[in-house]
Amino acid sequence: MDVKAEVVEILNTIIGEDISDQMDDDFFESGLLDSMATVELLLDLETKFDIQAPVSEFDRNDWNTPNKVIAKVESLMG
Amino acid sequence: MLNLQPYADPKYFIILLLALLPLAIGLYFGKRFAWYEVLVSVVFIFLMFDGHKYHEGFALIGYMIWQWLLVWAYTIYRKKANNSWVFYGTTVLAIVPLALVKIAPAAHWTHVTTLLGFMGISYLTFRSVAMIMETRDGTIKEFNPWLFLRFMLFMPTISSGPIDRYCRFVKDINSVPAREKYIDMLSKAVHFFFLGFLYKFVLSYIFGTLLLPRVEHMAMLSAHANGGWSWWLIGVMYAYGLDLFFDFAGYSLFAVATGYVMGIEVPMNFNLPFLSKNLKEFWNRWHMTLSFWFRDFVFMRLVFMMMKNKWFKSRVTTSNVAYIANMLIMGFWHGLTWYYIAYGLFHGVGLVVNDAWLRYKKKHHVPHNKFTEAFAIVLTFHVVMLSFLLFSGFLDTLWFHQHH
Known part of the structure; x- marks a missing residue:
C-alpha cells in the first residue's frame, strides 16, 4: 500500500483542492484544515490504515503538514 | 496576617521576583532547583489562601486529594481495561466539585460554596479532566504523583490560567x-x-x-x-x-x-483578538488556552463521536450541533445565570452563521479587498462587544434587579 498516495488523496478529498504541490505547507496556518476537517482526517486514517489515532495524540505541531501526516501514519503503522 | 493575591499590587511583584531570583540564577547556570521551586510555590499558594481565606485553603487541599485519587485510580484501571462507562464516570466525578460550586449560588447553597469553593477551581478542573482524557487515549501512560502535583499546582497559573497541558508542561519542567x-x-x-x-x-x-x-x-x-x-x-x-x-x-x-x-x-492566552476578521478567528485569538481546551476536549470529541456513530448524515449538521453544544457548555461553565447561558448560545449560533458564510464565500465570488477586510474586523469587534455586554450581567441588573 502506498501510504503517501493514499494520505494525499484523503487530504485532497477533505480539503477540496489538490495539495500535492504543498507537501510541507502548514495547513492549519493557511486555514485549509479546521477542527472539523481534522476529525474527518483522523477518522479516515483510522479506517484506511487500521491505526489508532485518538484526538489527544493529535498534536498540532506534529501533524501540520501533509509530509508530517504521512510520517505519523507510517510510525503508527509501525 | 500577610495575604498576597496574585499580581494584585506592586508589592506582590517585588516579593515574587525576589523569591524567584535564586531559581533564575540556577536556570542561567543550567540547573533547575526543583525543591526550591516547590518551596516557592507552596509559600505563595499558602499566602493566597491564608488569613480570612483559610476555608478556601482547606477546600483546595480537599479538592487536590479528590483529583489525585481519581487520576491515580483511573491510570491504574486504564492499564488493565478501557470501558467507556468507567471513563465517563471518572470524568463526571472529576467535574462534580466544580459543578457543585457553580450550582451553589443559583441554588443558594452557601454551605457548599464555603466548603468546596476556592479561587482557581475551574482552572484546576480543566487540567485534571484533560489528564483523564489523555490517559484514556493512551497519551499519558503513567501516574507520577510528584509531577501531577507540580502540574496542577503550578503557582503562576493556579488562579486563572493560562491552561497548560500535562505533556507539554512535563517536558519543560524536566529540562533546563x-x-x-x-x-x-x-x-x-x-x-x-x-x-x-x-x-x-x-x-x-x-x-x-x-x-x-x-x-x-x-x-x-x-x-x-x-x-x-x-x-x-x-x-x-x-x-x-x-x-x-x-x-x-x-x-x-x-x-x-x-x-x-x-x-x-x-x-499565551491572547493574540490581538480585536483584529480578527471573523468569529472563528476570534476564538483562535481570545482566551486561547480555554478555547483550545474546549476545541480539543469538547468540540473535536463530540464531532468524533457523532461522525463515528453516524448520528447525522450531513457534515454541516454535525458541525453546527457541535458548535452550539460546545459554546453552551462553555456558557454553563461560566455560571448558572441566564446571561452566561445566553452568551454561550450567542457564540454557538454566531459560529454556525460564520461557518455558513465561509461556505458561501468558497462557492460564490465575493469581492475581497482592504475595505472588506477592515469592515470584517469592525463587524467582528462589534459582534464580540455585544456578546460581552450580555456576558457582563449589566442587562440583568438593569432589567430585573433595579431598586428605587
Whole structure:
C-alpha cells in the first residue's frame, strides 16, 4: 500500500483542492484544515490504515503538514 | 496576617521576583532547583489562601486529594481495561466539585460554596479532566504523583490560567532551557510584565474603574425613564468589553512572564483578538488556552463521536450541533445565570452563521479587498462587544434587579 498516495488523496478529498504541490505547507496556518476537517482526517486514517489515532495524540505541531501526516501514519503503522 | 493575591499590587511583584531570583540564577547556570521551586510555590499558594481565606485553603487541599485519587485510580484501571462507562464516570466525578460550586449560588447553597469553593477551581478542573482524557487515549501512560502535583499546582497559573497541558508542561519542567534560549525567555518576560502593567494598571483602570461605573450610572438613570433602553448602554458595552480584555490579558501576561522566569513556556492566552476578521478567528485569538481546551476536549470529541456513530448524515449538521453544544457548555461553565447561558448560545449560533458564510464565500465570488477586510474586523469587534455586554450581567441588573 502506498501510504503517501493514499494520505494525499484523503487530504485532497477533505480539503477540496489538490495539495500535492504543498507537501510541507502548514495547513492549519493557511486555514485549509479546521477542527472539523481534522476529525474527518483522523477518522479516515483510522479506517484506511487500521491505526489508532485518538484526538489527544493529535498534536498540532506534529501533524501540520501533509509530509508530517504521512510520517505519523507510517510510525503508527509501525 | 500577610495575604498576597496574585499580581494584585506592586508589592506582590517585588516579593515574587525576589523569591524567584535564586531559581533564575540556577536556570542561567543550567540547573533547575526543583525543591526550591516547590518551596516557592507552596509559600505563595499558602499566602493566597491564608488569613480570612483559610476555608478556601482547606477546600483546595480537599479538592487536590479528590483529583489525585481519581487520576491515580483511573491510570491504574486504564492499564488493565478501557470501558467507556468507567471513563465517563471518572470524568463526571472529576467535574462534580466544580459543578457543585457553580450550582451553589443559583441554588443558594452557601454551605457548599464555603466548603468546596476556592479561587482557581475551574482552572484546576480543566487540567485534571484533560489528564483523564489523555490517559484514556493512551497519551499519558503513567501516574507520577510528584509531577501531577507540580502540574496542577503550578503557582503562576493556579488562579486563572493560562491552561497548560500535562505533556507539554512535563517536558519543560524536566529540562533546563539552553542559556541563549533562557536569556530570550527572560527578555520576553520583561516585555510581558511591562505590557501587562500597561494593560492591567493603566488601561483596565481607565475603562473599568474610571469609565465603567459612570456610564453604568448614566445608563441606569436614562433606562429608568425609557422603558429599559438607553443609548448609554453602548458606552457600557465598550467600557466593559475593553476592561474585560485589558484586565484578563494583563493578568495572563503576568502569568506567562512568571512562567518564563521559572523556565516554563506557559502558553499565551491572547493574540490581538480585536483584529480578527471573523468569529472563528476570534476564538483562535481570545482566551486561547480555554478555547483550545474546549476545541480539543469538547468540540473535536463530540464531532468524533457523532461522525463515528453516524448520528447525522450531513457534515454541516454535525458541525453546527457541535458548535452550539460546545459554546453552551462553555456558557454553563461560566455560571448558572441566564446571561452566561445566553452568551454561550450567542457564540454557538454566531459560529454556525460564520461557518455558513465561509461556505458561501468558497462557492460564490465575493469581492475581497482592504475595505472588506477592515469592515470584517469592525463587524467582528462589534459582534464580540455585544456578546460581552450580555456576558457582563449589566442587562440583568438593569432589567430585573433595579431598586428605587
